[in-house]
Amino acid sequence: MRMSQKLILPRGYKPLLGVTETERAIKALKDFFELNLATELNLSRVTAPLFVKAGTGINDDLNGVERPVVFSVKHMPGVRAEIVQSLAKWKRLQLAELGIKPGYGIYTDMNAIRPDEVLDNTHSLYVDQWDWERVITPEERNVEFLKKIVRKIYSVIKRTEQFVYERYPMIEPELPEEITFVHAEELRRQYPKLTPRQREHELLRRCRAAFIIGIGGSLGDGTIHDGRAPDYDDWSTPTPDGYHGLNGDLFVWHPVLKCAFELSSMGIRVDKEALLRQLKIRGCEERKNLYWHRKLLRGEMPLSIGGGLGQSRLCMYFLRKAHIGEVQASLWPDRMVALCRRRNIRLL
Secondary structure (H helix, E strand, C coil): CCCCEEECCCCCCCCCCCCHHHHHHHHHHHHHHHHHHHHHCEEEEECCCEEEECCCCCCCCCCCCCCCCEEEEECCCCCHHHHHHCCCCCCHHHHHHHHHCCCCCCEEEEEEEEECCCCCCCCCCCEEEEEEEEEEHHCCCCCCHHHHHHHHHHHHHHHHHHHHHHHHCCCCCCCCCCCCEEEEEHHHCCCCCCCCCCHHHHHHHHHCCCEEECCCCCCCCEECCCCCCCCEEECCCEECCCCCCCCCEEEEEECCCCCEEEEEEEECCCCCHHHHCCCCCHCCCCHHCHHHHHHHCCCCCCCCCEEEEHHHHHHHHHHCCHHHHHCCCCCHHHHHHHHHHHCCCCCC
C-alpha cells in the first residue's frame, strides 16, 4: 500500500463489482438500509432543504471554520442563502414543527457541499447521508440511552452486511457481533503518544467496530479528539463514569484501505444548559442571539438525539471499494483521477 498526497492506493486492488453492477448494488443496499433504519428507530421520512437562509444559525457550522457555499437570491433582496453542510439543527426545528412525540423521529436524504474538504479516499466535495433525529425525554439524556441507540444502528449495519453477502457471496461478512464502546479520554490514556487518528487506527485494528464517545470535549491533556460545533451535540455534560459527553462517532475497520473508517457522527443534542455552557467554552456566546438558538433557549424545540449516516461511506464499505469516488459522482483533481486509474480505481 502506498500513500500519495493522503491518497491510499492498495496494491493489487481489483474491484469485486464492475461499474454497472456497482450501480445496481448501490440502489439495492440503500433501499434496504433506509427501510431498516426507519423501522429500527421509529422514523418517518421528510423532505429536506438544499439551502437555508444565512444568519439564522440553522446551518451546521461543523468545526466552525469550514466555509458554506453562499449565494444571493434574485427575488429576495438582501437575503443570502447557504448550501447546507448538514441538517443537524434544521431537523430539530422540524421535530417541533411536526409535533413529534418522544420515541419517534424523522429522517431525510441530506445532500451537502463542503468546498473546504480535503479530498482523499473517503472525503468528497459532495456529502450524501441519511440525517435522522428522534425526540427523547429528559430521563433519556444519558450515556446508556446513547449506547442503546448506537446498538440499534449497528444492528441495521450488521443486517445490511448480511443482505449484501446473500447477493454477492464474494463480499464476506467481517463485522463483529458486538460494537465496542470507548470514551475518547480512555483512548488517549491507552495511546498517549499517538494522534487521535492513530488512536482510531489502533482501536479499530483490534476490535473492528467501535463507537468513540465524547467527540468535541476537552481531554485530560487539554486537547480534543476531533472538532464538533458547540450548538448541536452535547459533548460537555458529565457522565457517571467520570467523563464528559453524550455524543460520538461510529467506526468500522475498512478491509481494503486497512484503516479506521467513520460511518456515522451522532449524539444526544444540547439542552439549554449545555448550549450556554458550550457556547461559553468556545467563545461564541453571541450565537445565542440567533434565530435557532433563541428558539432553543425559550424551550420551543424538543430534546432530541440525532446524527448522520454517510450513504456513500456505507456503500464504499459494504462493496469493498477503495475510493468514495467509485460510488458517487463528484469532482476530483486530474492527478488523483490518473493515479487511481493506474491502480484499477475508476472514479465516477
